[in-house]
Amino acid sequence: MKRQKQLYEGKSKIIFNTDDPDLVIQYFKDDASAFNGVKKGTIVDKGVINNHISAVIYRFLESKGIPTHYVEHMSDREQLTKKLDIIMVEVVLRNVVAGSLAKRMGRPEGEVLKNPILEFYYKDDDLGDPMINEYHIREFGLATDDEVQQLKDFGFKINDLLVEYFKERGIRLVDYKLEFGRHQGKILLGDEISPDGCRLWDLKTDEKLDKDRFRFNLGKVEEKYQEVYNLICGDAKI
Ligand code: UDP
Numbered sequence: 359m360k361r362q363k364q365l366y367e368g369k370s371k372i373i374f375n376t377d378d379p380d381l382v383i384q385y386f387k388d389d390a391s392a393f394n395g396v397k398k399g400t401i402v403d404k405g406v407i408n409n410h411i412s413a414v415i416y417r418f419l420e421s422k423g424i425p426t427h428y429v430e431h432m433s434d435r436e437q438l439t440k441k442l443d444i445i446m447v448e449v450v451l452r453n454v455v456a457g458s459l460a461k462r463m464g465r466p467e468g469e470v471l472k473n474p475i476l477e478f479y480y481k482d483d484d485l486g487d488p489m490i491n492e493y494h495i496r497e498f499g500l501a502t503d504d505e506v507q508q509l510k511d512f513g514f515k516i517n518d519l520l521v522e523y524f525k526e527r528g529i530r531l532v533d534y535k536l537e538f539g540r541h542q543g544k545i546l547l548g549d550e551i552s553p554d555g556c557r558l559w560d561l562k563t564d565e566k567l568d569k570d571r572f573r574f575n576l577g578k579v580e581e582k583y584q585e586v587y588n589l590i591c592g593d594a595k596i
Contacts, residue, residue, distance in 0.1 A: 382441045392573040394486050402580050406434045407587045408552035414594040415551045422519050426547040431596045442539025442548045445501050448479040451517045452533040456557050476513050508545045527589040532557035553586050
């Protein structure tokens with residue numbers, strides 16, 4: 359499959375059309391951004407690492423019955439995916455208090471949740487991705503009620519699978535963001551799952567292994583991304 363015209367450039371990926379109108383190529387960049395694009399930088403080889411981590415995780419999820427956009431690995435920075443009509447709702451899953459939840463609820467970071475929390479955010483950079491609920495989604499036509507139900511069902515199922523998957527590999531899955539899209543009448547998991555959009559802590563030491571190292575200048579950013587790569591991709595074939 360050959361790259362055709364660039365369709366879209368985002369903060370961390372470029373999407374290219376292909377000869378097949380149903381398929382696109384996701385190209386993973388090293389560009390890093392945080393706080394809605396206010397902090398910008400580069401994490402060396404992040405694109406290569408995230409491309410591989412995400413491929414391994416999407417293949418795992420597919421093997422457990424979660425429909426995803428992933429088709430195949432193409433190169434170090436490219437993967438072939440199904441072209442989605444992206445649902446403009448970000449689905450965040452949380453297992454441990456951190457980030458905006460800690461602020462919003464005044465709870466200490468690290469508090470373990472008895473049950474996972476699922477949140478919706480309106481995917482709009484200009485507005486800073488505000489938190490929304492199902493009534494906003496319905497009122498402003500972001501998704502149908504049936505689609506919202508699927509986002510919730512897939513979200514919790516993915517969470518059950520991934521908490522266990524990461525735990526087996528020595529990682530605590532604190533929280534993360536998912537995106538979904540429509541493809542030939544079905545809802546598929548899109549985007550990527552990588553240390554860019556997840557909070558991942560070392561299971562034993564609670565050391566941060568994710569983009570919070572970049573956000574808060576904690577150092578060893580590349581080293582910790584590499585560590586996640588080794589833990590996730592070490593025993594996996596691409
Ligand atoms: N997240 C993301 N993109 C966003 C917003 C959040 O990938 O636009 C991820 C983030 O990395 C974290 C989780 O979703 O793993 C929850 O983020 P939170 O609401 O705590 O916001 P933050 O404090 O990270 O801005």
